[in-house]
Amino acid sequence: MANIEVVVGERACIEEAKRIKDQLLEAFDKAKAGDTVIFNLDKTRQADTSLAQILIAAEAEAKLRKLIWRLKDRREDKSLSSLLYCDFTCESCSVRDIHSKIAARRPT
Amino acid sequence: MNDKLIETFLEEASELLDGLEDHLLLLEKEPANEEAMNAAFRALHSIKGSASMFGYDKAGAFAHEVEAALDHFRSTHLPATGALTDAVLRSRDYIRYLIDNPQAEDTGEAKELVSMLSSLASQDKPNNPKAEAGPESSACQLPSEGPQRTWRISFKPSTDIYRRGVRPESLVRELKALGQTSISVSCAGVPPLSRLDPEDCWLTWNILVTTSSPEDCLRDIFIFEEGLSEVIIKEIDQAEFMNGDEVKRLGEILSYKQLPEDNIRKALDKQRPIGEILVNDLATPAELVEEALLEQQHARNVIQSGRDDAERKTIRIRSEKLDVLLNLVGELVTVQAQLSQAVKDSPDRHIQGITDYVKRLASELRATSMELRLVPIDSMFAKFKRLVRDLAKTLNKEIELRVVGGETEIDKSVLDTLTDPMMHLVRNAADHGLEDGDERQRKGKPRQGTITLSAVHAGAFVRISVRDDGKGLVRERILERAVERGLVSSDARLSDEEIDQLIFLPGFSTAAAISSVSGRGVGLDVVKTAIKQLGGNLTVSSTAGGTEFTLDIPLTLAIIDGFLVRSGHRMYVIPLSSVDSCFDRPRPPKSERLITRGGEFIPYASSRSLFGEDEVAPDREELVIVNIFDAKLALGFDQVLGGYQTVIKPIGEIARFVSGVSGAAILADGNIALILDIAALARKIKEGETGAHL
Numbered sequence: 058m059a060n061i062e063v064v065v066g067e068r069a070c071i072e073e074a075k076r077i078k079d080q081l082l083e084a085f086d087k088a089k090a091g092d093t094v095i096f097n098l099d100k101t102r103q104a105d106t107s108l109a110q111i112l113i114a115a116e117a118e119a120k121l122r123k124l125i126w127r128l129k130d131r132r133e134d135k136s137l138s139s140l141l142y143c144d145f146t147c148e149s150c151s152v153r154d155i156h157s158k159i160a161a162r163r164p165t
Numbered sequence: 166m167n168d169k170l171i172e173t174f175l176e177e178a179s180e181l182l183d184g185l186e187d188h189l190l191l192l193e194k195e196p197a198n199e200e201a202m203n204a205a206f207r208a209l210h211s212i213k214g215s216a217s218m219f220g221y222d223k224a225g226a227f228a229h230e231v232e233a234a235l236d237h238f239r240s241t242h243l244p245a246t247g248a249l250t251d252a253v254l255r256s257r258d259y260i261r262y263l264i265d266n267p268q269a270e271d272t273g274e275a276k277e278l279v280s281m282l283s284s285l286a287s288q289d290k291p292n293n294p295k296a297e298a299g300p301e302s303s304a305c306q307l308p309s310e311g312p313q314r315t316w317r318i319s320f321k322p323s324t325d326i327y328r329r330g331v332r333p334e335s336l337v338r339e340l341k342a343l344g345q346t347s348i349s350v351s352c353a354g355v356p357p358l359s360r361l362d363p364e365d366c367w368l369t370w371n372i373l374v375t376t377s378s379p380e381d382c383l384r385d386i387f388i389f390e391e392g393l394s395e396v397i398i399k400e401i402d403q404a405e406f407m408n409g410d411e412v413k414r415l416g417e418i419l420s421y422k423q424l425p426e427d428n429i430r431k432a433l434d435k436q437r438p439i440g441e442i443l444v445n446d447l448a449t450p451a452e453l454v455e456e457a458l459l460e461q462q463h464a465r466n467v468i469q470s471g472r473d474d475a476e477r478k479t480i481r482i483r484s485e486k487l488d489v490l491l492n493l494v495g496e497l498v499t500v501q502a503q504l505s506q507a508v509k510d511s512p513d514r515h516i517q518g519i520t521d522y523v524k525r526l527a528s529e530l531r532a533t534s535m536e537l538r539l540v541p542i543d544s545m546f547a548k549f550k551r552l553v554r555d556l557a558k559t560l561n562k563e564i565e566l567r568v569v570g571g572e573t574e575i576d577k578s579v580l581d582t583l584t585d586p587m588m589h590l591v592r593n594a595a596d597h598g599l600e601d602g603d604e605r606q607r608k609g610k611p612r613q614g615t616i617t618l619s620a621v622h623a624g625a626f627v628r629i630s631v632r633d634d635g636k637g638l639v640r641e642r643i644l645e646r647a648v649e650r651g652l653v654s655s656d657a658r659l660s661d662e663e664i665d666q667l668i669f670l671p672g673f674s675t676a677a678a679i680s681s682v683s684g685r686g687v688g689l690d691v692v693k694t695a696i697k698q699l700g701g702n703l704t705v706s707s708t709a710g711g712t713e714f715t716l717d718i719p720l721t722l723a724i725i726d727g728f729l730v731r732s733g734h735r736m737y738v739i740p741l742s743s744v745d746s747c748f749d750r751p752r753p754p755k756s757e758r759l760i761t762r763g764g765e766f767i768p769y770a771s772s773r774s775l776f777g778e779d780e781v782a783p784d785r786e787e788l789v790i791v792n793i794f795d796a797k798l799a800l801g802f803d804q805v806l807g808g809y810q811t812v813i814k815p816i817g818e819i820a821r822f823v824s825g826v827s828g829a830a831i832l833a834d835g836n837i838a839l840i841l842d843i844a845a846l847a848r849k850i851k852e853g854e855t856g857a858h859l
Binding site (some may be wrong): 071074075077078081082085103105106107109110111113114115117118121137140141142143144 | 197327332333334337338341346347348349350352355356357358359360361363364366367368370462466
């Protein structure tokens with residue numbers, strides 16, 4: 058099983074969104090089922106909600122292609138919840154099944 | 166207007182202006198830092214409001230103009246330019262001037278600054294239509310007085326929102342600024358990557374906000390999205406998700422939403438997460454459960470935020486009142502010592518018990534009142550950020566200010582007295598210490614010079630240093646100038662250390678010309694005197710890699726935990742935090758200058774040789790080993806009497822003639838004890854002037 062890494066630059070905002078998507082699709086096309094695609098945001102200092110959308114879409118795409126999706130972010134400030142100002146920590150926003158989402162929240 | 170209210174306003178305005186300066190300096194370094202921008206804006210807004218309220222109309226009106234310009238950058242998310250921070254910093258100084266001089270005649274500066282700020286704002290006409298709404302559109306950004314209401318907002322941006330140059334997150338951020346929010350985002354519409362056009366937006370925000378701002382403020386945020394994005398704003402009843410100060414359980418919230426109680430009970434019986442059961446097994450709409458979950462989360466946030474506010478409650482007290490309190494506590498400590506002495510031999514155990522209790526209370530009271538006066542040294546260091554920035558501009562040098570140990574606490578009165586001497590040292594470091602960028606580059610150093618301010622506790626002292634990585638003291642020049650001024654003879658042979666000491670002589674300066682920064686010849690001698698008056702000491706060390714001024718300052722000027730010792734009929738108090746250990750031994754010969762302890766050589770002096778004593782010395786001596794920063798000193802006394810809490814009484818002019826003594830204490834029996842200044846004693850011993858007697 059191979060690891061394919063996509064390294065994103067300092068900025069990952071709407072202006073860069075198309076380029077980032079193309080980079081990712083290229084990596085997905087190279088990967089075979091069971092491979093891991095690592096999305097490396099260590100260098101990224103500026104990001105916006107367009108990156109959050111890409112993360113969600115990429116995870117869904119990875120699932121369709123039976124790839125393992127990993128996010129690498131040393132600064133830990135580009136989680137989906139922080140990019141979206143969301144106060145909930147979902148297992149993954151790409152899990153469309155609302156039931157799983159609710160279960161993950163463990164209500165009192 | 167009530168004088169006390171005015172006083173409070175002046176104090177608050179001063180703090181707000183200091184805060185504003187900090188935020189602007191941060192913005193200068195990080196122009197895109199939106200938090201700093203918002204904080205600067207909030208500070209200006211508060212100054213504007215309170216200045217107008219307290220009749221400082223000129224300051225209020227001027228602050229309004231500055232706020233408007235700053236808000237242009239803030240609301241359009243434009244990075245702060247250097248010209249902007251520069252102009253706002255100047256404006257901040259002018260607001261301070263208007264507050265200090267409310268009747269001041271218009272000097273034209275206000276006009277100049279306002280026109281400068283307006284032109285800066287007009288240079289940046291952004292695409293974002295929000296910018297054209299002007300500064301008043303953001304008046305809602307600050308929470309207003311009034312009851313808190315909770316709103317549910319659903320914001321589904323139009324798919325082309327990114328292409329229109331609008332960032333949905335900026336609208337969410339504005340909403341967050343209005344009050345307590347809980348936000349969930351639905352990502353269900355986002356397609357897999359291969360089908361995603363990344364310039365389309367498929368996200369939906371569900372937001373609960375509890376705020377005192379009126380509904381219009383909420384709607385204003387989305388005003389430019391009207392007819393484009395889907396925005397639903399609806400007030401909800403707080404009782405729906407909160408029960409007084411308690412978070413409602415999910416079942417209760419759903420029951421409020423008129424979900425059949427029967428279903429809720431059945432779900433609870435299944436002992437699985439209620440939301441999961443309701444959706445999976447009981448066909449409850451998932452959206453409804455989602456809503457309830459968000460409300461529950463919001464209730465937790467609102468309650469926690471209320472608790473946080475309660476925990477943060479502080480009151481403002483004039484420092485003079487703390488001085489009075491500390492004096493009273495000092496008197497109490499003295500009286501308590503007298504009481505303990507009086508009942509020491511009493512057979513009445515009840516009285517002895519009460520006396521012990523009083524002693525413990527006095528000790529706790531003393532510790533608490535001392536803590537009240539302690540403030541982090543950062544409150545002084547922060548003032549130098551602006552100073553260094555301005556000095557860098559004036560001197561055309563690149564200077565970075567580093568701060569280490571800013572959290573170190575020190576008595577406020579000590580800190581207040583330290584500000585001017587420290588300012589002097591920082592100016593000196595920038596002007597004389599650091600080379601300009603070109604010279605540094607020629608020497609292989611980075612163009613930017615560094616001034617490091619550091620503070621650390623060491624026993625009863627705080628060691629503060631001002632260090633630069635400049636060229637170091639130019640000793641040839643110092644010596645030359647000292648000879649010119651007749652301070653030393655031309656054939657004097659001085660060591661490097663002795664030459665360094667010359668800079669502390671009155672009127673000494675090597676500056677080629679008098680500048681606004683330094684070089685007036687009123688300098689380091691004044692600094693040294695100020696530090697001495699605090700019971701501290703100022704030293705300098707210098708190499709080719711820079712200069713370091715070190716200030717050893719007593720932690721407090723009021724009460725200390727002491728260690729009472731006796732020699733003959735004289736009593737002395739050693740600051741307890743300096744004491745390392747003590748032991749007794751046969752009295753050594755008068756010539757002894759060193760002892761060995763644990764394989765270590767420690768300088769030694771007998772209190773009898775330091776201060777003199779007529780009474781015959783006993784055969785044995787008690788040695789007290791004291792710490793002076795990273796060194797030790799052994800002092801010999803006739804008897805060690807133990808711990809003693811004492812109030813420091815200044816001894817005024819006498820202190821000038823008796824080195825090694827920082828004050829006096831009144832003992833329980835009414836006698837006087839001298840409080841030893843350990844650092845000064847160490848210097849005295851080092852210099853070999855042990856012949857000085859009282």
